[in-house]
Amino acid sequence: LASKPLTRFVNQHPTVVVLCLSFLLMIGLSLVAEGFGFHIPKGYLYAAIGFSILIELFNQIARRNFIKQQSNQPLRARTADAILRLMGGRRQVNVQADSDNRNPVPVPEGAFVEEERYMINGVLSLASRSLRGIMTPRGEISWVDANxxxxxxxxxxxxxxxxxxxxxxxxxxxIVGIVRAKELLVALEEGGNVEAIAAASPAIVVPETLDPINLLGVLRRARGSFVIVTNEFGVVQGLVTPLDVLEAIAGEFPDADETPEIVADGEGWLVKGTTDLHALSHTLGVENVLNDEEDIATVAGLVISVNGQIPRAGDIIELPPLHITIVEANDYRVDLVRIVKEQSVHDEDE
Structure with a gap:
């Protein structure tokens, strides 16, 4: 009757096997000692066995709590946390040569740890992100009207x-097609037809539900071009370039006509409404802004979701530990916010 439950228990708790073998070894040694005439008080054995069982009980409770906590996080998030802990725990001491005296100058420990952590986090979280958080949105697309x-x-x-x-x-x-500015300028000088030139290079269109990992294969077929992102009704939502994917991993690379999405402003940050929540979470060091169950990819979507409607300029939204003030907004979208992070007791101690 007890064989199956015991077998199941031992299979689920391998450390119990080692504990039982230790007990058998202890009892066997005591019996051998008594066979040679050396008496070992049984109280020593019982005390050791009881203490070991108590420690194993605490170990099983801790293990169950750990498994329960880990089950609440996706596997990708657990893997990312484990690797980031390893990256944060690694000690680095780089040595650079001084240009004047050629003497080695030690670089402060962890000089590049933060960048490494950002890139590792970007790679591991890429598959969990949506195209809406990576792409260049519709309102920022520069396009040519053939008319x-x-x-x-x-x-x-x-x-x-x-x-x-x-x-x-x-x-x-x-959309008729995708053209290079250099080729189109040459064609215009020769009196070519813009629409005919564009039709020779049709655009690659992907749905906004496409997984970013699968998007990489599509970008390879684009051969240095970009892909157009549309919704289920065929309305263009944005475009994705290889640079957009690189920015999702390594951070922002603003174009000549762009400003950084997150700019330090005194004790807070000025943040564009189109800023991806993953970038915001990493820069501010907060995790509660990300929710995989909600289909929200940008800061504008976050404040609209919390407020219940499109806020107006000057409105204040509390999302502990974030204090969000709407700086620029209209009846259709949120363009700019100012975010101040409340300092926790732990941060103040550091």
Missing amino acids: LSIDEIRQQLLSSPHSLFPVCRGELDE
Whole structure:
């Protein structure tokens, strides 16, 4: 009757096997000693066995609590936390040579640890992110209208720092193809047709539900170009370039016509509404802004979700430990917020 329950218990708790073998070894040694005439008080054995059982009980309770805590986090998050703990615990001492006296100058410990932690976190969390948090949103896309005059198109190409443009027919949702600014300028000088040139390089379109890992294979087929992201109704939501994926891993690389998404402002930060929540979480060192169950990818989506509606400029939103003030907003979107993080007792001690 007891064999199956005991077998099941031992299989679930391997450390109990080692404990039982230790008990058998202890009892065997005492019997051998008594066979040679050396008497060992039984109280010593009982005390050792009782103490070992008590320690094993505490070990089983701690193990059960650990498993219960880990089950509340996805496997990817647990793996990321484990690797980040290892990266944070590693001690680095780099040595650089002074240009004047060639003497080695020690670099402070952990000089690059923070960058390494950011990149490791970016790689491990890439699959859990949505395209909406990685892509360049619709409102920031520079596109060429094939219905414009040659002079207007030429002026637009020369005034923009981008090298690739989607060519559309009247509106962004009517994409004809993707062209390079250099090739299009040469074609315009030769009197070529813009729409015909763009049709030779059709755009690659992906749904906004596509996994970022699978997006990498699509970007390889794009051969240095970008992909267009649409929703289920075929409306363009944004575009994704290889640089956007790199920024999701290594941090932001602003273009010539862009400003950083997160800028330090005294005791707080000025944050664009289009900022990805993963980047915000890492910069501010908070975790409660991310919720895998909610389909929210940006700071604007977060404040709208917490407020219940699009807030107005000057509104204040409390999301402990974050104090969010709306700086720029209109009836359609949130453009800029100021975030102040409340200092915890632990942070103040550090």
